[in-house]
Amino acid sequence: MKIIVLVKQVPNTTQIKVDPVKGTLIRDGVESIINPDDRASVESALRIKDQIPGTHVRVITMGPKQAVGMLKELYGMGVDDCVLVNDPIFAGADTWATSLTLSKAISLYEFDLIIAGRQAIDGDTAQVGPQVAEFLNVPQVTYVARVEDVNESNITVVKSYEDMEEKIRVSFPCLITTLADQIKARLGNFKLVWNSDEKSIPILTATDLKAEPHEVGLRGSLTQVKKTFVKSVSQKGQMIKDDLDLAAKTIADIIHQNNHA
Amino acid sequence: MNVKDIFVYIEVREDHAIDAGFQLLSLSQTLKEQYAAKGIAQDVVAVICGHNVDKHIADCHKYGADKVIVVDHEILRFPTTEAITSALAKVIETYHPECFLVGATVVGRDIAPRVAARVGTGLTADATHLEVDPSEDSRLLLMTRPAFGGNLYGTIICPFSYPQMSSIRPEVFVKVVYDKPVVDPIRINFEFKPTHKIEVLERLVKHKEGADLKSAHMIVAGGRSMVNHIEKLQSFATKIDASFAASRGLVESGKVGKDIQVGQTGVSVRPALYIACGISGAAQHTAGMENAQTIIAINTDPEASIFQFSHLGVVGDAIEVLKRVEMYL
């Protein structure tokens, strides 16, 4: 079986703070990590590989050259091949252009199953998985909480909704997007980590993908960012310190008001 | 090509039309007024996809639809990706809407990107604020959304392609009773042959503890530090007739279910009163509760960012404070 996993390197957004004076993001010292949902995707792929011998797992990432570090880490977990999609003209891509570029990269390889993360924690859009599936004209199952069963021709997954779960069987080729919540990823294997330095990482450029400059990156994007801003950090309300009794009375009073509203 | 009108996807699951769609109809009436102020006439059009859905038409008009398009087909009884994508793409290709809004539910976030890719337009995810560009001669929607876990906001435009599409989180906007006159719906003849080999084997409706959170009048929420006091918070919530919710910090402890997590990857709520007990106020949490009418935060750390959102902030031990509150109830 051939699996392609889409992995994105992202800044650890839980470490990002807003500079209250300048009103900008403080990104210094914020580490780059493997997007949490994508880590779950890699783990799901590796579990299939553990179960079905001969399974080949290839990771594709689009991003800056520094992503090579992340790819080595993934080799350490046990993936077979990693590909970096990198070209200056890919920069500034929205989800449309990202998905188009990734689908062109995927088309260079054979695949039964594509696994993406539900969403990346920097952009938070959850759009790239479904759009890649559309460009490749394959069925998709998003919000996959866990894989129940897999064989050479199809996969059975549990999709999680707000108020229900569905057990879905989908034939290959297809794309699924995973949730990190229930899929805990393995650590790197010492020997594989050791050997990961020797692994080659092919880089695919726009020429390799036969991508026209007007289809990719900022130029190929259908949406544009008009402006960005940070939320104004202002204390909205009243504060009570050191007076437990006043605090308790005030809270009780607010509860009463709301109970009789 | 004449592009016109604001379309809203009304998601129907089996017999139930999801509130998110109605909220967007009401929002669209506001956008319609903003367009009207610029001399651009738009109608608000509800697109209902499902099976035997005529019963939802009246509600669409009630919450702001000027017109209703019905796509009725047995296969749409549950919203499957392939069928809904085809239905909505057909609607878009037939009517050329100027704007197309979709609730960012699990279904909405599954189909909207696929529809956008199929019809060749841009899509803004999870917008929290929409307005018509005030500058002259512009028909653009300004779609503002959080990124970087809510630390940064971006205003997105879709200048080259139509429709201007956005998904919008449920509960960010409220449904308003507009009581538009009920008119005969436009019925689309939808023929569909599935080609994707995909099959739903089982559907398990979960009784989610958090199901009532969306509509809760009052919520008491606990954070990571409340891990040993969950029963106390729950009994306090019961006493004041509030629902109980949690931050991801508390959910991660494994003592409460993910169903009651409020925030970016949990439920969005808009109660009259939200009492945050021992919650630090990370952007991913506040994204789901900042629309509460009144927010009370109790936290031992005077610098906690939750205080930037609260109307009343109390520096202190949450359990001690609540114990004292009970004396005054």
Ligand SMILES: Cc1cc2nc3c(=O)[nH]c(=O)nc-3n(C[C@H](O)[C@H](O)[C@H](O)COP(=O)(O)OP(=O)(O)OC[C@H]3O[C@@H](n4cnc5c(N)ncnc54)[C@H](O)[C@@H]3O)c2cc1C
């Ligand atoms: C992609 C992504 C999605 C996320 N989605 C969500 C989401 O949907 N919802 C969500 O909540 N989080 C979410 N998070 C996590 C979020 O970033 C925070 O980590 C989380 O909200 C922190 O939970 P907390 O405030 O309970 O815990 P902490 O940050 O550990 O804060 C505990 C607080 O309790 C206070 N405290 C300690 N003892 C007491 C006491 N006795 N009385 C009163 N106060 C006390 C402390 O001062 C501190 O402020 C997400 C993160 C990521 C990366």
Ligand SMILES: Nc1ncnc2c1ncn2[C@@H]1O[C@H](COP(=O)(O)O)[C@@H](O)[C@H]1O
């Ligand atoms: N630059 C990228 N390279 C590889 N995969 C990506 C990239 N951007 C997004 N993805 C995949 O698409 C998923 C959803 O991303 P997003 O739509 O940005 O929230 C991620 O979890 C990844 O699996």
